[in-house]
Amino acid sequence: MSERIDVEVDGGRLATFHLGSQRRDAPRVLAIHGITSTSRTWLASARALGDRAALIAVDLRGRGQSHQLPPPFGLDAHVRDMIAVLDHLGLERATVAGHSLGAYVAARLATTHPDRVERLVLVDGGLIIPESRAAADPEQFIQAFLSATLARLNMTFPDLAAYVEWWRRHPAVDGSDVAPDDLEAYAAHDLAGEPPELHSSINPQVVHDDGIDLFSTPDAERLQVPAMLLCAPKGMIDDPHPMQPLAVVEAWAAADPERRQTAQVPGVNHYTIAWGQHGSRAVANAIALAARPGR
Numbered sequence: 650m651s652e653r654i655d656v657e658v659d660g661g662r663l664a665t666f667h668l669g670s671q672r673r674d675a676p677r678v679l680a681i682h683g684i685t686s687t688s689r690t691w692l693a694s695a696r697a698l699g700d701r702a703a704l705i706a707v708d709l710r711g712r713g714q715s716h717q718l719p720p721p722f723g724l725d726a727h728v729r730d731m732i733a734v735l736d737h738l739g740l741e742r743a744t745v746a747g748h749s750l751g752a753y754v755a756a757r758l759a760t761t762h763p764d765r766v767e768r769l770v771l772v773d774g775g776l777i778i779p780e781s782r783a784a785a786d787p788e789q790f791i792q793a794f795l796s797a798t799l800a801r802l803n804m805t806f807p808d809l810a811a812y813v814e815w816w817r818r819h820p821a822v823d824g825s826d827v828a829p830d831d832l833e834a835y836a837a838h839d840l841a842g843e844p845p846e847l848h849s850s851i852n853p854q855v856v857h858d859d860g861i862d863l864f865s866t867p868d869a870e871r872l873q874v875p876a877m878l879l880c881a882p883k884g885m886i887d888d889p890h891p892m893q894p895l896a897v898v899e900a901w902a903a904a905d906p907e908r909r910q911t912a913q914v915p916g917v918n919h920y921t922i923a924w925g926q927h928g929s930r931a932v933a934n935a936i937a938l939a940a941r942p943g944r
Contacts, residue, residue: 656733728762791861806840828926
């Protein structure tokens with residue numbers, strides 16, 4: 650079940666969705682998606698959570714049903730929007746989950762507003778991207794790193810079925826355990842325009858601005874709140890180059906073992922750690938543990 654909640658932010662309204670449990674006593678967890686994604690990243694995790702927690706999943710500005718929100722973009726703009734969501738819902742302190750870019754937003758939120766964040770669940774994001782260390786030009790690196798994703802933003806599709814099929818054949822999804830209904834719901838939520846020229850709702854400018862922000866020192870290295878980081882052994886196209894290598898993640902956890910935990914989820918890639926049934930169960934379990942009342 651998905652209930653839409655519109656939150657007033659600079660420039661308009663941020664589309665926010667209550668996913669999963671409708672129990673009034675279920676903990677509510679703020680859930681933030683990735684750089685070219687939407688709130689529908691969290692469908693499988695919301696289902697796997699059952700009644701252990703509900704997800705308050707946003708469409709970040711420039712994406713999904715928030716795609717018409719104007720600049721400024723970047724991590725600080727998203728943090729301001731997340732504070733508006735927490736205020737709107739009356740959440741003084743919240744558990745926050747973030748996938749990919751969402752993990753960087755969550756970490757920035759926790760470092761700039763530690764009084765508003767109880768715990769973090771970072772899903773294959775939040776730390777330095779190893780290849781970026783040697784990049785002389787951040788813009789060129791972002792273009793190369795996100796090349797397959799950025800290409801999609803310039804494509805058009807005659808109908809929803811064609812877009813679903815494009816995703817089904819994506820190297821990270823093909824042959825995976827992503828549920829067909831979730832894939833269709835994800836694709837439908839992302840589409841904008843009119844047939845036969847439907848296209849992704851993602852504003853390419855927001856991808857550029859958010860991507861450049863990732864070259865700053867990761868906020869996750871300065872966290873003062875408890876955090877769990879789940880990482881995938883495979884990368885964005887099911888390749889053997891993970892976005893958050895286990896050695897990097899373990900070094901991060903070892904720097905503050907009192908507050909930091911980590912685990913690698915076997916057999917998943919950057920997408921299926923959140924979208925797939927196996928990955929989403931691990932994510933849901935981490936969220937449920939972080940959000941457990943009285944912890």
